[in-house]
Amino acid sequence: MKELFGSPGKFSGLMLRFGQCSLASASVGFMLSAHNFYNSTAFCYLIASMGLQVLWSFGLACLDLHALRSKRNLQNPVLVSLFVFGDWVTAFLSLSGASSAAGVTVLYARDLNTDYCKSQPGFSCIRFQISVALAFISWFLLAISCHIMLWLLAAL
Template sequence: MKDFPGTPGTLTGLMLRVGQFTFAAASIAFVATGVRFQEFTAFCYLIASMGLQVLWSLWLACLDAYAMLAPRDLRNPRLVSLFVVGDWVTATLSLAAACSSAGILVLYDRDLGNCKESVCQRYQFAIAMAFMSWVLIDISSLIMFWLLAAG
């Protein structure tokens, strides 16, 4: 298998995973400390989805760090297939959660115009963090898919 930035077991791969973990954790922190978030299904789904993202990215960051220290080669087709499926599922769920929450926010902030600035700003940050996390997991997902297809 070829070697380029972002492949598992490299420093750039580890940095991508740490970035995904950090943004997802920040998103959870912003939503979970918000007012009455549990009354909105979309915000609960955002927490669940970002929770999955945190667990997945943390596990892969540990695996990358171990592969760099041991050292081990993680670029075998079976392992990369697992990364492809996991990254694709996590990326899709993250985008879906970020977009459904953004839909609610735009409804209250723009369409209905009854959103307190302090409350809305908290959710804006949470959604922005979720989108940042999605951008990074999507990059990882494309790299893994390219790695598997190129062989």
């Protein structure tokens, strides 16, 4: 059993999953609290991809907690392969969601005339920006998990 930082069934792994889950939830929360987010497909896609990340990371956090309590070993090839596949698919969707929302946010906040955000009633550019920033940090934590899982699979 490898003692790698962030591997499944370890306390560091649980913390990593908890970080991903909470940051993705916060990103969805900030986006939902901004009015008019549904007018842009990119923002809806960000909510969908971050929602998937919340489900995936929360599920794995519960699994880590169960393994920690019952002292089970989660590092068998089938389970780790499943984690690798899920992590990579989720990371791909999260990165594309965060990037597309970032493109639209930069367009609103910088590329259109500087008063665009203020001129639209109920339009909250700062919430879009915070949501996108949280999505990128959440994706970064997921990318760390992806590499740890790949490393584990290669070592098994």
